[in-house]
Amino acid sequence: MKMRKKVRIKVQIAFALVVLLIGIKFFMFVNYITSADSALAVNRPPGVEAFLPISALVSLRAWLGLGIFDTIHPAALVIFLTAIFISLFLKRAFCSWICPIGTLSEGLSLLGQKMFKTNYTLPKWLDYPFRSVKYILLTFFVVFIFFGMSPMEAYSFLQTPYNMIADVKMLTFFQNITAVGMTVIAVLVVLSLLIKQFWCRYLCPYGALLGLFSVISPWKITRDSSSCISCGQCRKACPNQLKVDEALRVSSPECTGCLSCVEVCPVKGTLSFKLPRKLHRFPSPFALGVTLIAVWFISVSIAKITGHWETSIPLEMYKTLIP
Ligand code: SF4
Ligand code: SF4
Known part of the structure; x- marks a missing residue:
């Protein structure tokens, strides 16, 4: 694993x-x-x-x-x-x-x-x-x-x-x-x-x-199309059947940020959980x-x-x- x-x-x-x-x-x-x-x-x-x-x-x-x-x-x-x-x-x-x-x-x-x-x-x-x-x-x-x-x-x-x-x-x-x-x-x-x-x-x-x-989340799964080899492994791994291999940024409300797609991508750095442009990416899970x-x-x-945690009952x- x-x-x-x-x-x-x-x-x-x-x-x-x-x-x-x-x-x-x-x-x-x-x-x-x-x-x-x-x-x-x-x-x-x-x-x-x-x-x-x-x-x-x-x-x-x-x-x-x-x-x-x-x-x-x-x-x-x-x-x-x-x-x-x-x-x-x-x-x-x-x-x-x-x-x-x-x-x-x-x-x-x-x-x-x-x-x-x-x-x-x-x-x-x-x-x-x-x-x-x-x-x-x-x-x-x-x-x-x-x-x-x-x-x-x-x-x-x-x-x-x-x-x-x-x-x-x-x-x-x-x-x-x-x-x-x-x-x-x-x-x-x-x-x-x-x-x-x-x-x-x-x-x-x-x-x-x-x-x-x-x-509207600014951090999203982002695909670098210049290094992507279109192997489709990310789409296969996505538990929500999202077409990750076709998107540049995954905006779908079904994306749960599980990073399964990032995990299987064979080309390091092609998929990442990041802000637009190069502002910030999560370096690791x-x-x-x-x-x-x-x-x-x-x-x-x-x-x-x-004092907003315990009940008043x-x-x-x-x-x-x-x-
Ligand atoms: S983070 Fe998870 S849910 Fe979102 S696109 Fe990747 S595999 Fe699919
Ligand atoms: S797994 Fe990586 S290289 Fe393969 S299609 Fe998805 S983003 Fe492209």
Whole structure:
């Protein structure tokens, strides 16, 4: 395995482990609240709010409309804004380097490749309409939240008990999963084994939103046509089936900045992740990985220092609401 992929996989695994630890701690927190046994006391990890993107979108509506930063799930909005910030500058690197669902989706594709010796691709007549599904879902959420709700209604929704324990509801959903829920997950797993990054490519509205922001990213995969030998290896390696070998700059919202194309290019320096002209190029995947971790760390630190990380919900409220 080449160096670039190794670096990205290490970063993906590091973020996935952090998410796993957050999940375990949150489970222990809910267990402590429901058992009322003080010997089991654990603090609630705010990072669990990464899994509340709808709440984050409603918070954004209230923040933009009223200037009030949500105090119920502030980490959800911080994480959401950080992902958008990354997309504005570094394409959808959040999807291919940080997002644990993206990591899982990629892992299932690799497993499928081993099991069936290939990942299947949908024919173009199916691929295009399927790809629009994530944009339709995104449009639904954006229209509902930004046009169907006033800023005051958005703010009021954030204060409801439903939103306050949305994270706990999510946990109980998985703990008491119904036959329908299991079936949906099983279908998604099978499709992800068969089709490369099925979830990210066709269904994820979060990725769709980040993709739209990423179009204006100044850092893009750039091809030097004077040294390119038109071997087409970059196109073959791209998990998103982009025609890298025909583009001078890859602007597509589907590009996740994974650097797989750069990795396989046989002519050194022909493909790079860079600013226009010769202003700056990431010298290595390591540099991109370090940049992403640094952005994440700085964002969370600022949120903690300025009091926009921990929820304002008192423990007593959890003890009332959760049971
Ligand atoms: S392989 Fe290259 S063009 Fe394709 S998604 Fe990854 S970085 Fe973008
Ligand atoms: S892999 Fe490199 S040399 Fe081959 S077509 Fe792509 S950019 Fe050109």
